[in-house]
Amino acid sequence: MAPRENITRTLFNVIDELNQLRSTEEQLEKNLAAPLTGDSGRLDSAGLINLIVLTEQKTAEELGMPILLTDDRTMSQVKEVFGTLGTLAEYIQRLLNEKRDG
Amino acid sequence: MAKQQHTCVLVSDFNLQNFAGYVTNDPEFPPIKAIVAPFGQTGSTLLHKDAPCWQNSPDAAVIWTQPQSVISAYKTLLSYEQVPLQTVLNQVDEYCSLLANISKWVKYVFVPSWVLPSYRSVFGVLDMKTEIGLTNTLMRMNLRLAENIEKASNIYVLNTHKWIEQAGNQAFSPKLWYLGKIVFGNEVFKSAVRDIKAAFSGLLGYARKLIVLDLDDTLWGGIVGDVGWENLVLGGHHHLGEAYVDFQQALKSIKNRGILLALASKNEEQVALEAIGKHPEMVLKLEDFAGWRINWLDKAQNIVDLMTELNLGPQSTVFIDDNPAERERVKESLPEVLVPDWPEDPLFYPSALLSLRCFEIPSLSQEDLVRTTLYLSENKRQTLKKAVGSLDEWLTRLGIRVQIEELHPANLQRAGQLLNKTNQMNLSTRRLSEAELMAWAEDKHHRLWTLRVSDKFGDAGLTGIVSLEIQDQSVQIVDFILSCRVMGRKIEEAMLATAIHHARELGVEGVYARYIPTPKNKPCLDFFKSLAPRFQQQGESFIGDGKMPFPVPKHIELVY
Numbered sequence: 001m002a003p004r005e006n007i008t009r010t011l012f013n014v015i016d017e018l019n020q021l022r023s024t025e026e027q028l029e030k031n032l033a034a035p036l037t038g039d040s041g042r043l044d045s046a047g048l049i050n051l052i053v054l055t056e057q058k059t060a061e062e063l064g065m066p067i068l069l070t071d072d073r074t075m076s077q078v079k080e081v082f083g084t085l086g087t088l089a090e091y092i093q094r095l096l097n098e099k100r101d102g
Numbered sequence: 103m104a105k106q107q108h109t110c111v112l113v114s115d116f117n118l119q120n121f122a123g124y125v126t127n128d129p130e131f132p133p134i135k136a137i138v139a140p141f142g143q144t145g146s147t148l149l150h151k152d153a154p155c156w157q158n159s160p161d162a163a164v165i166w167t168q169p170q171s172v173i174s175a176y177k178t179l180l181s182y183e184q185v186p187l188q189t190v191l192n193q194v195d196e197y198c199s200l201l202a203n204i205s206k207w208v209k210y211v212f213v214p215s216w217v218l219p220s221y222r223s224v225f226g227v228l229d230m231k232t233e234i235g236l237t238n239t240l241m242r243m244n245l246r247l248a249e250n251i252e253k254a255s256n257i258y259v260l261n262t263h264k265w266i267e268q269a270g271n272q273a274f275s276p277k278l279w280y281l282g283k284i285v286f287g288n289e290v291f292k293s294a295v296r297d298i299k300a301a302f303s304g305l306l307g308y309a310r311k312l313i314v315l316d317l318d319d320t321l322w323g324g325i326v327g328d329v330g331w332e333n334l335v336l337g338g339h340h341h342l343g344e345a346y347v348d349f350q351q352a353l354k355s356i357k358n359r360g361i362l363l364a365l366a367s368k369n370e371e372q373v374a375l376e377a378i379g380k381h382p383e384m385v386l387k388l389e390d391f392a393g394w395r396i397n398w399l400d401k402a403q404n405i406v407d408l409m410t411e412l413n414l415g416p417q418s419t420v421f422i423d424d425n426p427a428e429r430e431r432v433k434e435s436l437p438e439v440l441v442p443d444w445p446e447d448p449l450f451y452p453s454a455l456l457s458l459r460c461f462e463i464p465s466l467s468q469e470d471l472v473r474t475t476l477y478l479s480e481n482k483r484q485t486l487k488k489a490v491g492s493l494d495e496w497l498t499r500l501g502i503r504v505q506i507e508e509l510h511p512a513n514l515q516r517a518g519q520l521l522n523k524t525n526q527m528n529l530s531t532r533r534l535s536e537a538e539l540m541a542w543a544e545d546k547h548h549r550l551w552t553l554r555v556s557d558k559f560g561d562a563g564l565t566g567i568v569s570l571e572i573q574d575q576s577v578q579i580v581d582f583i584l585s586c587r588v589m590g591r592k593i594e595e596a597m598l599a600t601a602i603h604h605a606r607e608l609g610v611e612g613v614y615a616r617y618i619p620t621p622k623n624k625p626c627l628d629f630f631k632s633l634a635p636r637f638q639q640q641g642e643s644f645i646g647d648g649k650m651p652f653p654v655p656k657h658i659e660l661v662y
Binding site: 017020021022023046049050052053056057070 | 123275288
């Protein structure tokens with residue numbers, strides 16, 4: 001199972017990709033605690049879509065395990081899951097654990 | 103290179119925000135700021151010049167659509183209903199007239215070709231059938247689009263299939279489509295940005311014009327001075343030998359598009375030239391090279407000498423060498439020369455060369471096709487110059503003939519190239535598309551002439567432009583452009599004589615030229631300064647008497 005550091009590294013790679021699309025003022029921090037969505041977050045809806053698609057893609061590529069972030073379960077708790085990179089990492093960890101446990 | 107930021111409007115029937123992000127953030131030259139038109143409103147955006155996105159005179163536009171959105175007959179075909187091919191093509195023609203419309207108010211328009219996601223091919227065997235197959239019809243639509251657009255000089259169709267291929271299985275993402283109405287994956291957008299920037303750079307006159315090549319282990323395998331030309335790895339039934347031949351063929355094809363080749367090699371000249379002349383598998387012959395420096399001197403200095411000989415600057419030059427130390431040396435001393443990282447394995451040489459995106463030229467003129475010949479003729483002129491006693495004798499013996507022509511469709515392409523590429527002898531350095539140039543020349547207050555220069559060594563082609571704006575009691579010289587290829591032969595004086603001859607016919611009092619300085623056009627300033635007292639400098643303008651004749655130099659035959 002992918003240790004937490006690997007998930008964090010993958011998410012930081014996602015942020016690197018995302019930042020290529022964003023202006024200097026809109027750059028996202030590689031910081032687990034920095035807010036992503038919500039009132040103080042930097043991601044608008046288009047940014048969130050890119051975050052979701054890139055996270056699914058990179059998780060499959062780098063961690064060898066596909067995950068789904070567009071299902072009802074995830075979409076019903078967008079604020080909680082995508083609040084920060086830390087909450088997203090935690091959620092991915094949970095999904096991967098569930099996959100492992102069948 | 104100038105750091106001015108250019109603006110590019112993106113018009114689409116799908117979400118291009120990601121593409122806009124890559125366009126704006128890409129660090130490569132030229133800097134471009136993307137302005138995204140509201141998506142899904144392609145038709146009205148293309149029709150209305152007063153739409154907000156067209157304000158502030160954008161430099162370029164990318165019109166990227168899905169075929170089923172703009173060609174309704176194709177949408178019908180996607181439902182596997184039968185549609186006559188002619189109906190589809192008629193709609194393509196209508197769409198092209200919309201594109202032609204915006205090309206009147208945007209300098210450059212890029213139109214990515216239409217594609218369908220690969221998963222759309224449900225009926226594989228029918229896919230290429232006429233009037234039934236989706237791919238068959240789409241190919242015809244793209245062909246029609248390209249044919250129609252050829253009539254406009256400032257619209258360029260770009261090959262989307264290449265970007266799809268480069269993006270591999272990440273080219274299309276149904277997830278991006280359903281969540282964000284984004285048709286393509288980001289890898290497609292990244293490839294598109296690279297191609298559009300390369301094309302734009304070429305249109306702005308920044309395409310590279312010269313490749314300086316090493317010989318040993320670059321054009322052939324082995325050290326010719328050690329092994330002799332008979333034992334070089336080149337051609338034959340050998341994978342490396344074949345790769346070197348392919349690399350030379352790729353270089354020759356680039357040379358056939360008007361890019362000059364030159365050699366900078368540490369070798370004994372006689373040994374290296376013998377190898378080029380005698381090796382039966384050499385694709386490149388000595389006459390394919392516009393110049394060479396084969397000696398034991400510093401390569402950076404040799405490249406400077408070659409650039410001087412060929413009248414080109416470091417920003418026009420690419421240096422290819424297998425030796426990383428030589429590459430570093432040239433990078434360090436000539437930072438504007440493009441020195442690509444070069445693969446260690448010669449099997450990758452051809453693809454490394456062909457993936458360089460720095461040779462984009464917007465059009466191909468007769469001059470491009472014979473450029474190396476032009477430079478070889480120049481070598482003969484310089485040899486004569488060294489042999490004769492004085493500059494005047496040399497000029498007389500050249501037998502220079504200058505043919506003056508007005509601008510017309512047949513010389514427009516080359517005139518446009520010259521206007522947009524020339525930096526040194528250029529009074530105002532204005533950059534215009536072919537359509538803009540023609541429209542300007544057709545104005546009743548404007549006059550524009552092109553100059554074609556030839557001598558006993560050959561025809562340098564269309565190498566000069568002089569234009570006038572007629573005002574009340576004076577004329578202003580707007581363009582005064584001469585290719586560096588023919589500078590220093592007093593052609594400048596023949597150009598000025600042409601302008602003043604026409605000013606006198608108009609009966610004006612004065613002729614003036616306003617010099618607009620750039621980092622590169624000091625030669626033009628020096629020329630006008632040299633005309634004192636005939637022309638007096640006042641600030642950045644030069645003012646002369648419009649009634650006094652200006653003689654054509656005796657060694658030049660002027661033909662109208």
